[in-house]
Amino acid sequence: MNDPVNRRTALVRFGLILNGAIGAVLAIPIFQYLRSPTRRPEGAEKWISLGPLEQFPIGETRLATFTNPVVGPSDGATANIPCWVRRVAEKSLQVFAINCAHLGCPVRWFPQSNLFLCPCHGGAYYADGSRASGPPERGLFEYEYKIERQELFIQAKEMPTPGPTAYNDGKRHLPCV
Amino acid sequence: MRLGARIGEWFEARLQLKQPIKDVMAHPVPTRTASWFYVFGSAALTIFALQVVTGVLLAFQYTPSAGEAWNGLHVLNDKVSAGWFIRALHGWGSNFMVAVVFIHMAQVFLFGAHKFPRELTWIIGIFLLLMTLGMAFTGQVLRWDQDAYWGLGIGASISSRIPLMGATIVKLLLGGPIIAGATLSRFFAFHVFLVPGLLILFVAIHLILVLKLGINDWPMPGRIVRRSTYMKEYKELTHKDGIPFVPAAIGKDIIFSAVILIAITACATFFGPFGPSGQPDPTIIQTAPKPDFFFLWLYALLSFLPPSAETPILLIGPAIGIIVLLALPFVSGEGEKSWKRRPIAVLTIILVAGAWASLTELGLHTPWSPNMDAWSSQPIPKEFLADRTPLERRGALVFKAKQCHNCHALGDTGGQRGPALDAVAVRLTEDQLIRQVIQGGGNMPAYGKNLSPSETKALVAFMETLHPPGQPAAVDASRTAVLKQSP
Numbered sequence: 001m002n003d004p005v006n007r008r009t010a011l012v013r014f015g016l017i018l019n020g021a022i023g024a025v026l027a028i029p030i031f032q033y034l035r036s037p038t039r040r041p042e043g044a045e046k047w048i049s050l051g052p053l054e055q056f057p058i059g060e061t062r063l064a065t066f067t068n069p070v071v072g073p074s075d076g077a078t079a080n081i082p083c084w085v086r087r088v089a090e091k092s093l094q095v096f097a098i099n100c101a102h103l104g105c106p107v108r109w110f111p112q113s114n115l116f117l118c119p120c121h122g123g124a125y126y127a128d129g130s131r132a133s134g135p136p137e138r139g140l141f142e143y144e145y146k147i148e149r150q151e152l153f154i155q156a157k158e159m160p161t162p163g164p165t166a167y168n169d170g171k172r173h174l175p176c177v
Numbered sequence: 178m179r180l181g182a183r184i185g186e187w188f189e190a191r192l193q194l195k196q197p198i199k200d201v202m203a204h205p206v207p208t209r210t211a212s213w214f215y216v217f218g219s220a221a222l223t224i225f226a227l228q229v230v231t232g233v234l235l236a237f238q239y240t241p242s243a244g245e246a247w248n249g250l251h252v253l254n255d256k257v258s259a260g261w262f263i264r265a266l267h268g269w270g271s272n273f274m275v276a277v278v279f280i281h282m283a284q285v286f287l288f289g290a291h292k293f294p295r296e297l298t299w300i301i302g303i304f305l306l307l308m309t310l311g312m313a314f315t316g317q318v319l320r321w322d323q324d325a326y327w328g329l330g331i332g333a334s335i336s337s338r339i340p341l342m343g344a345t346i347v348k349l350l351l352g353g354p355i356i357a358g359a360t361l362s363r364f365f366a367f368h369v370f371l372v373p374g375l376l377i378l379f380v381a382i383h384l385i386l387v388l389k390l391g392i393n394d395w396p397m398p399g400r401i402v403r404r405s406t407y408m409k410e411y412k413e414l415t416h417k418d419g420i421p422f423v424p425a426a427i428g429k430d431i432i433f434s435a436v437i438l439i440a441i442t443a444c445a446t447f448f449g450p451f452g453p454s455g456q457p458d459p460t461i462i463q464t465a466p467k468p469d470f471f472f473l474w475l476y477a478l479l480s481f482l483p484p485s486a487e488t489p490i491l492l493i494g495p496a497i498g499i500i501v502l503l504a505l506p507f508v509s510g511e512g513e514k515s516w517k518r519r520p521i522a523v524l525t526i527i528l529v530a531g532a533w534a535s536l537t538e539l540g541l542h543t544p545w546s547p548n549m550d551a552w553s554s555q556p557i558p559k560e561f562l563a564d565r566t567p568l569e570r571r572g573a574l575v576f577k578a579k580q581c582h583n584c585h586a587l588g589d590t591g592g593q594r595g596p597a598l599d600a601v602a603v604r605l606t607e608d609q610l611i612r613q614v615i616q617g618g619g620n621m622p623a624y625g626k627n628l629s630p631s632e633t634k635a636l637v638a639f640m641e642t643l644h645p646p647g648q649p650a651a652v653d654a655s656r657t658a659v660l661k662q663s664p
Contacts, residue, residue, distance in 0.1 A: 044354060070354075081459055105466055114626070122547055133617065158354035
């Protein structure tokens with residue numbers, strides 16, 4: 001170990017190991033930071049009110065908007081999300097996501113022809129959300145809902161996409177129509 | 178000695194850059210490469226520099242906040258001196274950059290520049306192409322208007338289909354469960370830090386490779402590339418028949434770069450900046466989102482893929498495309514360089530360019546989308562209504578009221594989603610028309626639940642009149658025969 005060349009090589013090695021070690025330690029919080037969006041934000045499972053039930057007459061399909069359960073400081077108008085509410089009977093409803101099941105564009109309800117039409121690639125759905133024609137592989141996405149004291153609540157944890165949902169909490173994904 | 182020269186020498190004594198720069202500038206290139214075909218790479222570099230400068234200028238004003246960005250762009254357009262012009266330069270620069278990069282790629286491919294020993298230059302170039310497209314997409318997101326918002330929805334919907342990791346990738350892409358503030362922040366980081374940093378690094382490697390290996394020689398039919406002899410042949414070529422890059426070969430590059438800059442400036446001046454379109458409020462759903470020009474082909478393709486094949490094609494197609502491009506220099510690393518002796522290469526370029534142009538053209542018109550307002554804004558041309566019975570005219574009303582016109586054209590009005598009905602009676606008999614209306618099929622929704630029997634009767638009576646003057650409506654011959662026999 002008295003050989004200065006060997007000693008210097010050892011020093012370089014030691015220096016590299018030291019840097020590698022701190023690099024590995026730093027990698028852990030960096031990784032956690034980067035993957036943070038994949039974790040469900042706190043409060044995302046809150047029931048969101050769509051307002052009093054009387055806003056949704058039986059037999060009609062109406063646009064409703066709600067604020068995402070978790071709002072960030074810079075979200076602005078993007079925290080507001082529209083959805084279609086179809087009141088089938090007194091206690092029976094369907095709450096459809098606005099996003100087309102093909103590629104997520106906003107579908108529009110046409111009461112005259114009883115169809116939801118997508119402006120992007122021409123996907124069409126029947127009044128009950130089932131697929132009518134066009135490129136979508138399935139019907140419209142539906143949100144879970146409940147009625148409490150004549151008020152309509154839904155659960156909207158994420159923007160629905162054609163693939164499986166992100167959060168592995170036992171349930172497979174938003175119920176297929 | 179004059180002061181300027183003395184200062185110059187002071188720096189040179191320390192930096193010692195004079196000789197290396199001189200060597201780089203004056204390196205010999207084959208005489209024939211001083212050609213108008215060899216100007217696209219340098220033009221791409223010039224536009225990249227313009228994008229860096231205008232990008233930094235825009236960053237002085239831009240607010241990467243989902244609540245503020247859209248308003249900020251309007252301030253830039255309307256209030257900041259020349260703000261609109263800097264935005265226009267950056268936007269048009271982006272379009273020109275994508276175009277020039279593609280032309281550059283087609284040119285080097287046709288001239289066999291991907292062959293030995295320039296395989297790595299080609300591969301780095303593929304990554305540069307992907308990054309350029311990445312910049313175009315992320316830049317469109319930073320505009321943070323309706324198109325950006327729903328474009329992200331399309332991106333997320335495509336990504337979600339990736340097996341196993343799809344959902345995680347969507348969250349990483351959006352920075353959370355929905356498109357919101359975190360999404361814009363990360364696309365800002367992609368567009369302004371991450372991708373440009375990588376671009377600068379890769380452009381540097383690309384240029385170093387061009388200098389180390391020399392510019393691709395002008396392909397001569399019959400001059401075959403062989404790994405064993407090419408380096409020697411190229412050296413001979415540049416020494417026997419070579420000219421110094423500066424000043425002998427660079428002239429056309431400089432002129433073409435200037436022409437491109439003039440073109441970008443002219444477009445920016447006359448056509449102005451891109452958007453922003455409607456405000457990024459997802460509750461405003463009266464919108465037909467459309468991507469920027471260079472992604473229109475993809476938008477069109479997405480409407481034509483059959484539902485069952487869409488996911489595999491979307492996921493596997495790009496992977497195959499990139500693998501083919503990366504493998505190309507290894508599969509055809511030797512042999513003929515000249516496009517005159519490479520018919521498949523020429524056909525490939527023609528085919529790809531033709532497919533791209535056709536899809537883009539379709540993307541401009543979106544014939545697959547229902548014309549959402551046709552039912553209430555476009556009258557049926559009067560020749561389809563003249564001399565009709567009351568029942569048939571009632572059918573024409575049903576045709577409007579049930580929005581058939583949104584998907585079916587009559588004359589030059591209406592949508593193009595379904596077939597035009599100008600002569601539908603020639604194609605379908607009365608029974609077939611009824612069945613089609615009630616049951617749908619062939620990509621048409623079923624209207625059985627939505628039409629009363631009298632409405633269906635009127636609608637079909639109207640459609641029965643839709644045939645050209647001297648061409649009768651189709652009839653079911655067997656039915657006619659049965660009707661004749663019955664008393």
